[in-house]
Amino acid sequence: MRIVDVCAFYTPHGGGVKTYVEQKMRIGPELGHEIIILAPGDRHEVIERGPMARIVTIPAPRFPLDRKYWYFKDEDALHAAITALAPDFLEVSSPWRSASMVARWPGDAPRALVMHADPLSAYAYRWFEPIMSREAIDRSFEPFWKHLRELGHQFERVVCASGELRDRLAAGGVAHTVLHPMGIEAGLFSPKRRSPALRRRLLEMCGLPESAKLLIGVGRLSPEKRWPMIVDAVAAASQSMPIGLVLLGAGNQKTRILKQVAGNPHIKLLKAEKDRAKFATILASADALIHGCEAETFCMAAAEARASGVPVIVPDRGGAADHARGGAGVTYSAGSAMAAARATLRLLRNLPKASPEVKVVSTQGHFEALFADYASARRGEGPEGTARRLSENVQVA
CATH class of the missing domain: 3.40.50.2000 (Glycogen Phosphorylase B;)
Structure with missing residues (x-):
């Protein structure tokens, strides 16, 4: 055709x-x-x-x-x-x-x-x-x-x-x-890319020991992605356990997000990683991916996380929710920082000991x-x- x-x-x-x-x-x-x-x-x-x-x-x-x-x-x-x-x-x-x-x-x-x-x-x-x-x-x-x-x-x-x-x-x-x-992308994302050394370095960047939990957020820094809400959710969940959050992205909301972070040493905003192999390694080395946008038509970041053996914390509406099905993650009431915080703690307190190999369509x-x-x-x-x-x-x- x-x-x-x-x-x-x-x-x-x-x-x-x-x-x-x-x-x-x-x-x-x-x-x-x-x-x-x-x-x-x-x-x-x-x-x-x-x-x-x-x-x-x-x-x-x-x-x-x-x-x-x-x-x-x-x-x-x-x-x-x-x-x-x-x-x-x-x-x-x-x-x-x-x-x-x-x-x-x-x-x-x-x-x-x-x-x-x-x-x-x-x-x-x-x-x-x-x-x-x-x-x-x-x-x-x-x-x-x-x-x-x-x-x-x-x-x-x-x-x-x-x-x-x-x-x-x-x-x-x-x-x-x-x-x-x-x-x-076929053959790129896998639990085999998980690097304990990289995970340790990312947690150190967040001022936390290796025993803490590491979350990653990926996406444009734009209003519909709700990163300020995610910052609030992680800050709230961190009151119950040590959690580091690394955000990868670029966009016109950078100043707004940094204002929300307010100097929190456990949350770091980094530029998007354009080297796909390095990005896949970062993703596989996290304990979970957290996402705030309920307007995703698919949510590529969540799909890539699941292929990497990384569970997801996602809104209960929109394309991201599809990737939490079958025990692949948890959902929370879209738009609610406190619901996201509760879902984060629920997942991190019951993380699987090994990252499963997950089949995702190429x-x-x-x-x-x-x-x-x-x-x-x-x-x-x-x-x-x-x-x-x-x-x-x-x-x-």
Whole structure:
């Protein structure tokens, strides 16, 4: 198939979508598919990534709130670009305006909306749940729910990477939802990478002895990740046992997080580790991973932790919750520092003596299942049955 991904979230400056796009352009051709990423940019450009993979950009304005990104504005130009690329299957990677533009494209190719973002969790629920019930918030955001329901009827597939998101969208009346959890880099994450010496050094950095417990947090330093809440949770749990927390990340909330840390010597904020092997070793050397964001569509950090034999402490909503199932970790009431503190103590007081080998789907397996589902959509098959069986084969074990 020639698969065209209309990717409004793509930026060459990095991020999770760029990583996913790079993986797709590498693995898709290996599976016999041509992959074309159609993205907004400063000018028209074609960037070849091999004989069956390329990035095509069309002129578009910069996004005013973050100049690293652009957005599709000219629908006619977007339609013309799609038509010129003649897709066998058409993807769109944003639930916003570009999804409606793709839905209105007059071509015959079947299409999928890939939910790389969960705006309701990232914004509406996070902002208003302290004062409103989720049901009341959903009623207030009925126009967006109507938009999603319309898209569900216009697309053959609405692809979700977590069971919680798929179930919530389906319960809200969004048609054609399917579950395709993302995969992790094969062969990199393993309990075998655990280093007692590195663990000892990280605890020393936190001013603690080897007998203390070591938590790690990984992710962007942005508001929806709730790192200040995690800092408070670990500080509270530390009143009952010695705990060190190492946060790895970068972002515009660094000053805010350091203010929350308030000089606590047992919590250290470090820059993101770009060496993947070193990062995998750091992750495997922790006693647990702690995460605060209930708006994850998958939560790659938690998946990588589980593959490393590291249990997780995660919110009970969003993609992160999937990775705590089957005894792989604990969940807590999303948004509550005290609930996170209690969950942290519950886990750390009952840590397994040995890190189990956990099977987690590879990126290769994710794309094999996803593209097989797209092929079934081209044959006119619905998401029931075929897509569900495929998705069940790639869930976190």
